[in-house]
Amino acid sequence: MRECSPLSRRALLGLAAAAVPLTATASPASAAGARSAGTAVVGGERLARGGVQVRAAGLPRLTAQAWLVADRDTGEVLASHNAHRRLAPASTLKMLFADTVLPRFERGQRHRVTAADLADIPSGSSLVGIQPGTTYTVEQLWQGVFLRSGNDAVHVLAHMNGGVARTVAEMQARAEHLHALDTHVVSPDGFDHQGQISSAYDLTLFARAGLQNPEFRRYCGTRTADFPAGGKKTFQIQNTDRLLTGAWGLHPYEGLIGVKNGYTSHAGNTFTGAATRDGRTLLVSVLHPAEGSNAVYEQTAALLDWGFGRGRAAQPVGMLVEPGGTGGSRPTVSPVPEGGAAHAATTPPGPSAFRLAEGGAGTAALLGAGAWALLRRRRTRTAAGPAEEAPQPGGRHRR
Template identity: 75%
Template sequence: MSGATGLPGKLTASAWLVADCESGEVLASFAAHRRLPPASTLKMLFADTVLKKFDRTERYKVTDADLADIPAGSSLVGVKPGITYTVEQLWQGVFLRSGNDAVHVLAHMNGGVAKTVAEMQARAEDLQALDTHVVSPDGFDHKGQLSSAYDLTLFARHGLKNADFREYCHTKIANFPAGGKKTFQIQNTDRLLTGAWGVKTYDGLIGVKNGFTSNAGNTFTGAATRGGRTLLATVMHPTSGYNAVYEETSALLDWAFTHGGSAQPVGTLVEPLSEGGARATPTRRTAQAAAGAPGTGSGGPSAWRLLEGASGTVALLAGGVWALRRRGKRGGKHAN
C-alpha cells in the first residue's frame, strides 16, 4: 500500500508520526492519536502559547513565589530567587535544559500557572489538537495530562513558524546567569542536535523538543531540513534503550527524506481554526480505529486504514484525518 515502502523495521515506540512541515501531509504513522503522557514535549505548546507575549530583552527579577509550585523531582536549569534574568535567558532555560523552574517563572509573568494552563488548553483547541489535555505548563506527570504523536507534531509545526521559537530550539549551548556577573554554561538536551551520549547528530536538524518522565518514558519531536524540504517526526515511548527515541526519530526522518517524496500522502495535519482551518468532526469509525478496534476500514474520507508493514501493523491516516478525542488514563511516579 502507498506510503509504506521501506519503513524502518525496528520501531518500538508506542506511537509515532512523520509529516511534511510545509504541506502538512502525513507520510506514515502508528497509533498517532493514542493519548499518552507527553513529558516535556508539552513545553512546545507552552512556548507557542506564551512566547510572543514578552520581548526577549525584557528583564525580570525572580521571587520565591515564582518557584514555589514547581513539582518535586523536576528538571531544573538553575533559576534562583533574587537574580534578574532576561526573557531570552528564561526561554533558553526552557528549550535547552527543559527547566521547569524557567517555565514556572514565565507562567507567573503570564499571570500565573492556572491562567497559563487555561490559555494552553485554548491554544490546543484552536490548533485542533483534540487529544491533548493540559494540567501543568511544564509537561510534568500529572493525572490526566495527555497528548498524542499527532498533537505534538501540530505544536512543533506551528511553533516553528515563530523565529524565536525556531532559534531557541536550535541553540546548542548558552551562558546562564549564576548571580552577580557570573554565568554557567548550559547545553541542549536534544541529543540529535548535540551528539551527546553516543547519539549521532542528525544532518539538517532544526530541533525541536525532547522529554522524559518515569511515567511517560522518552518522547521527542524533531524537525530537519534537507534539499529544501522540512520534515517532522514524533516518537513516543519506545520500549528499547534510552537513546531509542532519537534513533527511531532518525530512522523515520531518513525514510521520509528517501521515500516521502514519492509516497502517496496518507493524511494531513490540520490548520488552526484562527488561521482559517476547517473544523474537524470525528466519526464513530475513526474513534474506534484510534482506540485500536478491529475491522476499521476505509468507510469514509476520515477513516483509518491498517497496513501490514516492515515495522508490524502500521496505522496510516487516510486523507483529511485529524486529532481524535478519546479517553485515556495514565498514572505513576515521575522525574521530569
C-alpha cells in the same frame, strides 16, 4: 488560510458543528458508531486506525507506541503509527507552552525572580538552576526552557503570564485553535499529572506552529548558552536534544533544526524533531519506544532518513490540519484512549472524544465556552513520578 488539498479540506471542514449531548467515546464499537454518524477525524479517517499507516515501502522497524512523519510545508502525513493514540507527552508539551506564551514578552525584558515564582514546581522536576532574588532576561528564561527543559523557567514565565492556571487555560485554548484535540493540558511543564495527555499527531501540530515563529526556531536550535549563576557569574547549559548536539554516543543529525525532547517515568521518552534537506523540511514525533533513552532519537533519525529517501514517493495517509476553522466548524476525532475502560475511567476525556453533529455554529460556540468551563472545574492535578528529564551533563537537576 491557504488553499487546502481536498483531503485537508475534508478533514478540516467535515461538518457544520452543533453541539449534541457530550458523549465520551469509550470503546472501538462506539468509535465506529460515531464515525458512521457523520463525525470527521482530524487529519483524515485513516489516521484514526491503529497500526502502521503508509503508502510506500522501506519503513524501518520501530518499537515506539506511536509515531508520525509529515512534511512541514505541505502538511502531508507520509506515515504514522497510532497517530491519535493519547499518551503522556512529558516535556514535548513545552512546545505548546512556548507556542502559546513566547509571543507575550520581548526577549530583552527583565524579571527578578521571587520565591512565589518557584513555589509550585513539582518535586523531581528537571531544573536549569533559577535562583530567587536573581534577575533574568526573558531570553535567558526561554533558553532554560528549550535547552535544559527547566520546569523552574517554565513556572517563572507562567507566573509572568498571569499564573499557572491562566497559562494552562490559554494552552488548552491554543491547542483547540490548532485542532490538537487529543491534548488535555493540566500543567504547563509536561510533568506527569493525572489526565495530562497528547498524541503524536498533536505534538507534530505544535512543532509545526511553533517553528513559524523565528524566536521559537532559534531557541530550539541553540546548542549551548551561558546562564546566570548569581552576581556576574555564569555557567554553560547544553541542549538536551541529542540529535542536535550529538551527545550520549549519538551523532548530530544532518539538517536538524529542533524541536523538543522529554522524559518522565510515566511517559518514558518522547521526542519531536524537525530537519531540512534539499529545501524540504520533515517533522517526526516518536512516543514511548521500548528500549533505552537513545531509542527515541534513533527511531526519529530512522524515520527522517526514510522520509528524505523512499518516503519521497509516499502518497499521504492524512494531513496536518491548518489552525482555526471556517464557519464555526470543528473537526473531531474518534479513537478511544489507550488502556481500555479502566484508563478511560481515570483519564478525563479530551475534546477529541466528543461527538458533534450537523447544525448551527452558535451551539458549537456554547460548547466551547460552557462545556470546557465545566470540564476544567472537574480536573484534578496530581504530580507523579520521579525526575522529569533523564540526567544530562552540565545542568542542574533536583532529584
